[in-house]
Amino acid sequence: MESLLFLPVLATCRLLLAWVHFPVPDGLLIDHQLTSPLTSYFRLKEGLWLYNHGVDPYVGGILKHSPLFLSLFSTVPPGRVAWALSDIVGAWALVRIWRSRQQLGQSRRDGLVGTAYLLNPYLLLPSLASSTSTFENGAVLLTLMFAAEGRPSPALLALALSTHLSLTTLLLVVPVLMLLATSPTSQLASPRLFGGSYWKVLRYASEFVVYWFVLVCAASIMAGGVWNWMRESWGASLILPDLTPNPGFWWYFFTEMFDHFRPFFLMVFSTHLVIYVMPVCIKFQHDALYAAFLLLGILGAFKPYLTLADPGLFLSMFAVFPEIYPYLRHAIVTALLHAHASLLLPLFHALWVIEGRGNANFYYASSLVMGIAGGAGIVDACFAGMRIAVGSVPEVERGKWEVIQQ
Amino acid sequence: MQWLQHLPRHCLFLLACLAAWTSAVSQDEPVANFFGKHNGTSGHTNNWAVLVCASRYWFNYRHMANALGMYRTVKRLGIPDSNIILMLADDVACNARNKFPGSVYAKSGRHLDLYGGNIEVDYRGYEVTVENFIRLLTGRVDPSVPRSKRLLTDDRSNIFVYMTGHGGNEFLKFQDNEEISAFDIADAFEQMWQKKRYNEIFFMIDTCQANTMYSQFYSPNILATGSSEIGENSYSHENDNDVGVSVIDSYTHFVLEFMEGINKTSQVSMQDLFSSYDPVKIRSHPGVRSDLFQRPLEGALVTDFFGGVSQAEIFPVTEEDADTALQYITRVSFPDHVVHPDPVSPQACHDQGVNTTRSNATALTPEKDNIMLDVRWKDIRKWTSIAIVGFLVGWVSFVR
Numbered sequence: 001m002e003s004l005l006f007l008p009v010l011a012t013c014r015l016l017l018a019w020v021h022f023p024v025p026d027g028l029l030i031d032h033q034l035t036s037p038l039t040s041y042f043r044l045k046e047g048l049w050l051y052n053h054g055v056d057p058y059v060g061g062i063l064k065h066s067p068l069f070l071s072l073f074s075t076v077p078p079g080r081v082a083w084a085l086s087d088i089v090g091a092w093a094l095v096r097i098w099r100s101r102q103q104l105g106q107s108r109r110d111g112l113v114g115t116a117y118l119l120n121p122y123l124l125l126p127s128l129a130s131s132t133s134t135f136e137n138g139a140v141l142l143t144l145m146f147a148a149e150g151r152p153s154p155a156l157l158a159l160a161l162s163t164h165l166s167l168t169t170l171l172l173v174v175p176v177l178m179l180l181a182t183s184p185t186s187q188l189a190s191p192r193l194f195g196g197s198y199w200k201v202l203r204y205a206s207e208f209v210v211y212w213f214v215l216v217c218a219a220s221i222m223a224g225g226v227w228n229w230m231r232e233s234w235g236a237s238l239i240l241p242d243l244t245p246n247p248g249f250w251w252y253f254f255t256e257m258f259d260h261f262r263p264f265f266l267m268v269f270s271t272h273l274v275i276y277v278m279p280v281c282i283k284f285q286h287d288a289l290y291a292a293f294l295l296l297g298i299l300g301a302f303k304p305y306l307t308l309a310d311p312g313l314f315l316s317m318f319a320v321f322p323e324i325y326p327y328l329r330h331a332i333v334t335a336l337l338h339a340h341a342s343l344l345l346p347l348f349h350a351l352w353v354i355e356g357r358g359n360a361n362f363y364y365a366s367s368l369v370m371g372i373a374g375g376a377g378i379v380d381a382c383f384a385g386m387r388i389a390v391g392s393v394p395e396v397e398r399g400k401w402e403v404i405q406q
Numbered sequence: 407m408q409w410l411q412h413l414p415r416h417c418l419f420l421l422a423c424l425a426a427w428t429s430a431v432s433q434d435e436p437v438a439n440f441f442g443k444h445n446g447t448s449g450h451t452n453n454w455a456v457l458v459c460a461s462r463y464w465f466n467y468r469h470m471a472n473a474l475g476m477y478r479t480v481k482r483l484g485i486p487d488s489n490i491i492l493m494l495a496d497d498v499a500c501n502a503r504n505k506f507p508g509s510v511y512a513k514s515g516r517h518l519d520l521y522g523g524n525i526e527v528d529y530r531g532y533e534v535t536v537e538n539f540i541r542l543l544t545g546r547v548d549p550s551v552p553r554s555k556r557l558l559t560d561d562r563s564n565i566f567v568y569m570t571g572h573g574g575n576e577f578l579k580f581q582d583n584e585e586i587s588a589f590d591i592a593d594a595f596e597q598m599w600q601k602k603r604y605n606e607i608f609f610m611i612d613t614c615q616a617n618t619m620y621s622q623f624y625s626p627n628i629l630a631t632g633s634s635e636i637g638e639n640s641y642s643h644e645n646d647n648d649v650g651v652s653v654i655d656s657y658t659h660f661v662l663e664f665m666e667g668i669n670k671t672s673q674v675s676m677q678d679l680f681s682s683y684d685p686v687k688i689r690s691h692p693g694v695r696s697d698l699f700q701r702p703l704e705g706a707l708v709t710d711f712f713g714g715v716s717q718a719e720i721f722p723v724t725e726e727d728a729d730t731a732l733q734y735i736t737r738v739s740f741p742d743h744v745v746h747p748d749p750v751s752p753q754a755c756h757d758q759g760v761n762t763t764r765s766n767a768t769a770l771t772p773e774k775d776n777i778m779l780d781v782r783w784k785d786i787r788k789w790t791s792i793a794i795v796g797f798l799v800g801w802v803s804f805v806r
Binding site for chain 2 (some may be wrong): 074211
């Protein structure tokens with residue numbers, strides 16, 4: 001894992017996996033754990049077909065992808081190689097984030113970091129299922145990579161792109177702006193007030209808005225209208241028109257929601273995502289990359305159309321923060337909860353949908369376990385991130401007291 | 407909610423269109439062309455079956471088997487349970503004397519269980535009465551009668567009415583209790599004709615002196631056949647030694663044998679069915695009455711009555727045709743005067759329906775140019791958006 005060739009070999013293996021035409025079972029492509037209506041491969045193909053035949057692809061509520069996916073995949077055919085390349089780009093970005101954080105050109109842990117992304121089953125399976133969450137994750141990692149390397153414009157462009165592809169990534173705007181204004185190196189042990197210049201942050205924010213606007217124009221030109229694609233792709237996260245089961249919380253809640261309460265609870269659920277931004281960023285204002293990491297964890301548990309790729313990104317990013325490992329209090333509990341949930345989810349889904357012996361409650365219960373797993377990961381990471389600052393208990397005192405809460 | 411503001415405008419437009427449409431063009435010819443397009447002659451759009459076994463008790467096992475055999479055939483050829491009214495006394499399958507409980511067989515040797523696990527009997531036991539039968543046919547049912555027990559036919563329905571039991575000269579015995587006469591059935595059919603409750607009726611009856619039952623019909627579009635002449639008995643076909651009673655009647659047996667060779671795509675005509683009657687084998691003289699039937703019997707398919715066949719037209723679609731069709735659809739669905747293209751609004755649907763035939767003549771010729779332009783416009787949009795994104799990426803990478 002420490003040899004220089006390890007990462008290239010891994011990347012080649014991933015490409016080979018895409019090249020070799022082993023038949024991916026259809027069940028994987030439509031699996032509700034791996035794809036959602038926002039990321040489904042079949043919906044993308046349907047949208048492409050409609051587009052190629054001159055019908056507005058956003059009429060009918062099938063296509064919920066961004067028009068930029070349409071323009072990309074009508075030039076480049078949506079083959080598995082594209083997904084493999086996106087995976088490799090994401091892994092490479094993660095390695096570069098790690099290197100910027102450590103301020104090293106190369107390190108012995110590069111291979112481990114790359115493996116943590118490429119071989120994470122939560123990320124590999126959606127990629128094999130041709131779910132476009134691979135591209136969304138890749139865009140997020142590119143954003144963090146450019147921001148960590150201190151290149152504002154590419155970072156802001158990548159952020160505009162990832163926000164465009166998936167609206168909920170808006171949560172990352174604040175930490176990325178903060179990261180651009182400060183440095184990515186680990187400051188967890190020495191919390192201090194935000195050292196960057198607010199003026200710079202404002203400039204970056206306006207540059208982000210400009211890039212975002214240009215992308216919206218490009219998308220509108222592609223889709224032949226402004227509101228049709230916005231209503232379908234971004235509106236889906238806000239209005240939740242499609243209640244396809246997924247490992248998240250939203251769908252079940254809204255299947256049983258009376259219509260006159262729906263707008264209120266949609267607002268509550270969306271606000272729930274947004275309220276985490278400021279507290280996390282304020283608490284971790286000394287280490288914006290860690291704040292971004294925590295917000296990715298929040299997204300990975302509470303996103304509207306969750307798939308396994310979202311907690312997968314959060315878990316892979318643990319590899320970039322080895323300094324917190326000694327302070328994680330219940331890492332094994334989190335791991336077991338994830339194992340538990342990832343085994344129960346497909347089981348109860350099959351029992352409910354395919355066999356008809358179970359019902360939605362079983363499946364929702366297993367997605368609640370997934371939520372607990374995500375929550376346990378976030379809470380543990382949050383505590384560990386703060387605990388570092390307190391420092392280790394000196395040898396002398398170790399039996400006598402321990403830091404429980406800061 | 408933008409369409410709500412334009413609602414009065416849409417309504418006026420719709421009214422104007424309807425007025426122009428109804429005054430200008432007569433409806434009959436296009437309608438006749440539509441219904442005659444594939445079927446050739448029949449003009450029906452749905453099929454119903456009314457299968458009546460008018461006997462009860464164990465020794466009338468064969469009448470139950472007759473009706474169930476017809477039921478199976480009619481279901482096999484495509485009429486769904488929702489369009490079949492099955493009236494049986496239904497007292498043989500679970501009869502204490504039935505050595506094979508839950509099963510009804512129509513042949514000795516017991517190879518095919520007609521009762522099975524999937525039949526839907528609509529009128530069972532004491533509900534099979536003359537009054538219920540006539541109410542069913544005429545539609546004068548109590549409001550509390552459920553949908554599954556109603557004959558929900560319309561003027562495009564072909565109905566197959568099959569009756570079996572003990573009968574005589576112009577009567578049929580219902581459950582050893584009452585009788586229905588040929589006049590009653592004829593009057594019921596006339597009521598149906600007046601109320602436009604059928605397109606064509608095929609009446610088949612298997613009783614003693616069956617042909618007398620259809621002698622009194624006087625409504626149009628009825629084709630009738632019966633198992634035996636006046637003064638003749640209809641005989642059962644065979645016994646099964648283990649069941650212990652006759653399991654099928656002769657006439658129905660040979661009709662069912664003939665039907666076993668028919669499937670949904672069959673082009674066999676009613677004349678072929680009637681030609682297959684062999685009075686020697688059946689041991690009675692089956693009759694046919696076709697004077698009330700408008701079409702020639704060679705042109706009437708067996709599946710017109712026995713099957714629930716829907717017409718499907720398949721023509722090879724080339725890419726250009728698909729483009730044409732879809733361009734046409736999009737253009738028709740969003741005409742200029744409908745402001746907000748909300749595809750599910752009723753106004754848009756009505757406008758589409760009304761506009762379709764009017765723009766039929768004009769839309770065809772300028773199609774070709776418009777398609778090319780649309781195709782190019784779509785490509786222009788795609789490449790423009792790719793160019794914008796590419797330019798942005800390039801600018802950010804190299805300049806900034």
